[in-house]
Amino acid sequence: MSGQFDVDELLSSAQIIVCCGAGGVGKTTTAAALALRAAERGRTVCVLTIDPARRLAQSMGLTELDNSPRAVAGVDDSAGGSLDAMMLDMKRTFDEIVLTHSDPQRAQQILANPFYVSLSSSFAGTQEYMAMEKLGQLKATGSWDLIVVDTPPSRSALDFLDAPQRLGRFLDGRMIRLLLAPAKAGGRGVMKVFTAGLSVFTNVLTRILGAQTLKDLSLFVSSLETMFGGFRERADQTYRLLKEPGTAFVVVAVPERDALREAAYFVDRLSEEHMPLAGLVLNRVHRSAIERLSVQRSLAAAEQLDEAGESPLASAALRIHAERVTAAARDRHVAERFHAAHPGVPVVEVAAQSTDVHDLDGLRQIATELAAGVQAA
Amino acid sequence: MSDFPSVKLHVVTGKGGTGKTTVAGALALALASGGRQVLLTEVEGRQGIAQMFDTPPLPYEERRVAVAPPGYSGRGGEVYALAIDPEAALIEYLEIFYNLKRAGSVLKKFGAIDFATTIAPGLRDVLLTGKVMEAATRERRGGGRLYDAIVLDAPPTGRIARFLNVNAEVAGLARMGPVRQQADSVMSLLRSRRTAVHLVTVLEEMPVQETVDGVKELADADLPVGGVIVNMVREPLLPPGDLKPAGAGKVDTAEIDRGLKAAGLDDTGTLIDGLASEVVEHAGRVLLEERERVALHELGRPTYELPLLTDTVDLSSLYELAGRLADQGLV
Numbered sequence: 050m051s052g053q054f055d056v057d058e059l060l061s062s063a064q065i066i067v068c069c070g071a072g073g074v075g076k077t078t079t080a081a082a083l084a085l086r087a088a089e090r091g092r093t094v095c096v097l098t099i100d101p102a103r104r105l106a107q108s109m110g111l112t113e114l115d116n117s118p119r120a121v122a123g124v125d126d127s128a129g130g131s132l133d134a135m136m137l138d139m140k141r142t143f144d145e146i147v148l149t150h151s152d153p154q155r156a157q158q159i160l161a162n163p164f165y166v167s168l169s170s171s172f173a174g175t176q177e178y179m180a181m182e183k184l185g186q187l188k189a190t191g192s193w194d195l196i197v198v199d200t201p202p203s204r205s206a207l208d209f210l211d212a213p214q215r216l217g218r219f220l221d222g223r224m225i226r227l228l229l230a231p232a233k234a235g236g237r238g239v240m241k242v243f244t245a246g247l248s249v250f251t252n253v254l255t256r257i258l259g260a261q262t263l264k265d266l267s268l269f270v271s272s273l274e275t276m277f278g279g280f281r282e283r284a285d286q287t288y289r290l291l292k293e294p295g296t297a298f299v300v301v302a303v304p305e306r307d308a309l310r311e312a313a314y315f316v317d318r319l320s321e322e323h324m325p326l327a328g329l330v331l332n333r334v335h336r337s338a339i340e341r342l343s344v345q346r347s348l349a350a351a352e353q354l355d356e357a358g359e360s361p362l363a364s365a366a367l368r369i370h371a372e373r374v375t376a377a378a379r380d381r382h383v384a385e386r387f388h389a390a391h392p393g394v395p396v397v398e399v400a401a402q403s404t405d406v407h408d409l410d411g412l413r414q415i416a417t418e419l420a421a422g423v424q425a426a
Numbered sequence: 427m428s429d430f431p432s433v434k435l436h437v438v439t440g441k442g443g444t445g446k447t448t449v450a451g452a453l454a455l456a457l458a459s460g461g462r463q464v465l466l467t468e469v470e471g472r473q474g475i476a477q478m479f480d481t482p483p484l485p486y487e488e489r490r491v492a493v494a495p496p497g498y499s500g501r502g503g504e505v506y507a508l509a510i511d512p513e514a515a516l517i518e519y520l521e522i523f524y525n526l527k528r529a530g531s532v533l534k535k536f537g538a539i540d541f542a543t544t545i546a547p548g549l550r551d552v553l554l555t556g557k558v559m560e561a562a563t564r565e566r567r568g569g570g571r572l573y574d575a576i577v578l579d580a581p582p583t584g585r586i587a588r589f590l591n592v593n594a595e596v597a598g599l600a601r602m603g604p605v606r607q608q609a610d611s612v613m614s615l616l617r618s619r620r621t622a623v624h625l626v627t628v629l630e631e632m633p634v635q636e637t638v639d640g641v642k643e644l645a646d647a648d649l650p651v652g653g654v655i656v657n658m659v660r661e662p663l664l665p666p667g668d669l670k671p672a673g674a675g676k677v678d679t680a681e682i683d684r685g686l687k688a689a690g691l692d693d694t695g696t697l698i699d700g701l702a703s704e705v706v707e708h709a710g711r712v713l714l715e716e717r718e719r720v721a722l723h724e725l726g727r728p729t730y731e732l733p734l735l736t737d738t739v740d741l742s743s744l745y746e747l748a749g750r751l752a753d754q755g756l757v
Binding site (some may be wrong): 071072073074086100102103104167253256259260262303305307308337338339342346350351353354357359360361362363364365366368369370372373403405 | 441442443444474519520532533576584595604606630631632633635660663664666668673676677681682683684685686688689690691696697700701702703704707708710711714
């Protein structure tokens with residue numbers, strides 16, 4: 050049997066909370082609810098969201114896209130806390146790095162390079178780097194007791210963890226040095242600077258990309274070169290930050306096979322990396338307050354009424370109940386399987402909501418449920 | 427009669443959690459019925475197809491995963507599956523298009539494979555879409571199985587336009603050369619009448635909003651929007667007249683009490699309030715679903731509905747869903 054997930058204890062001690070999980074499991078809502086509760090319990094909190102639902106974003110004042118945190122109105126500050134929120138602007142974060150880490154002339158050169166424009170705004174994967182970068186920046190300001198991060202809707206939740214290492218591997222790679230070579234040689238043509246062994250390689254690249262493209266790419270990489278070092282150092286730093294005692298990961302899932310499988314991957318990965326897992330939030334769990342009225346009895350009664358042509362409302366109510374108890378039983382079963390495989394992971398459940406959350410009251414309600422710590426199974 | 431008779435490549439997208447992979451599988455089965463050969467592909471490395479068809483993880487190889495009922499010809503249709511791995515696709519691509527037999531190992535040695543498939547994720551998407559195009563445009567001569575239709579279990583709605591449009595991005599970057607030609611031909615297939623991008627959603631606010639946004643983004647990128655597939659639709663349980671009042675919190679508890687007693691349930695007193703609040707929540711959700719349905723209807727796209735399956739989705743339920751798609755004219 051797994052322990053209770055003490056959410057309030059987490060909210061009063063953590064400095065960074067990272068919410069992760071598969072897409073569509075309510076990560077953003079969970080992150081926002083945790084941040085709001087921590088703020089109303091007296092902490093100075095910033096929540097970094099990636100892709101909030103429109104109405105939730107509006108209710109948190111996230112309509113101004115200036116890529117920096119803004120105070121959320123309507124937060125109860127009687128305990129002395131506050132809540133700032135921001136939505137990550139991937140391109141802008143990237144642009145800011147370029148502007149901070151290169152001289153103005155070079156920066157303009159980079160910002161105008163077609164490869165840069167493409168990389169910074171449209172290619173998938175950049176978002177993870179930038180979320181990590183922004184987290185590092187926010188932490189470095191020291192303005193908040195607690196930063197809650199919502200991770201990007203990645204292909205896999207693990208992408209977020211892997212982004213900095215991939216970057217490191219890339220920068221250490223021979224590929225990047227090769228791409229740098231022609232530019233360093235002052236554009237004397239790609240082929241001349243390579244020895245015979247390497248020419249096979251460039252030959253291949255030239256045939257695939259075309260000489261002009263290779264030259265563009267090479268120039269792009271070389272103009273980024275100076276920045277890469279700093280970028281990588283900070284990515285490493287942020288990665289280390291994620292391993293520090295003040296950091297806690299909250300894995301978010303719903304009681305469905307795929308979402309829990311993803312959650313399980315993440316739980317295993319965090320323990321491999323010695324990263325602190327606070328617990329699992331299981332959203333959208335079906336429950337019924339009157340489960341003692343069984344599915345079988347409800348359906349039998351409903352059929353009896355239907356046959357007699359009596360009380361369609363009561364019959365419908367019984368069928369609604371049967372559906373709900375069935376869903377509750379299925380959810381419990383899926384959750385139990387997760388417990389069995391990961392007995393040490395504390396779990397907290399949040400009941401399925403009949404409507405979506407789009408205001409602070411809705412977030413508060415979810416947060417209350419999280420803190421009440423209804424223990425699964 | 428199919429709503430998409432000219433389409434050979436069916437791209438299926440949807441927000442996470444809407445059952446996009448299940449719908450892609452059902453669509454492949456539906457397309458295969460009547461003796462056709464269908465290739466179902468995935469590109470996100472999740473091995474969702476193998477799980478769905480209950481087979482071991484798929485290698486980078488076209489494997490038969492299911493048979494469909496035979497048509498008039500008596501020949502059974504077949505669904506093949508392929509999990510497209512960008513690294514393998516790149517090496518294959520180099521061999522086929524450039525006749526660079528040993529290029530793969532050279533590039534690997536220099537970290538270029540890693541570069542192409544992870545660090546430059548745009549290239550990754552080019553490779554993935556390129557492989558799909560290769561399967562979709564095979565001809566009689568030359569290698570490979572010929573398919574009547576290809577179904578792509580694509581990245582989620584939030585990324586779909588970017589994913590499919592990546593070749594246009596690359597075409598903008600690589601001004602000439604073979605990559606440019608490849609990118610151009612992928613784009614011309616994707617933008618043609620031979621392709622349709624179907625969006626899977628459920629009747630909830632965020633997935634519907636993403637669907638509406640996705641349709642717009644696809645249209646803006648000149649990509650052909652196909653149908654909207656509403657998944658996990660629940661049967662209406664309340665009598666129509668009771669829906670609105672219940673949504674406003676008004677439930678005739680006396681009526682429920684009478685009904686329970688008539689059905690022979692004894693301890694009704696303690697059940698009434700519980701049942702009434704479940705009815706109210708149910709009505710609230712049904713009313714929300716109706717609003718979302720209107721929003722989808724306003725898109726003016728052909729719309730198909732699939733029921734919520736109470737059990738875990740298994741192969742037999744996939745056949746059931748395939749039948750529903752065919753009945754509604756998607757294939």
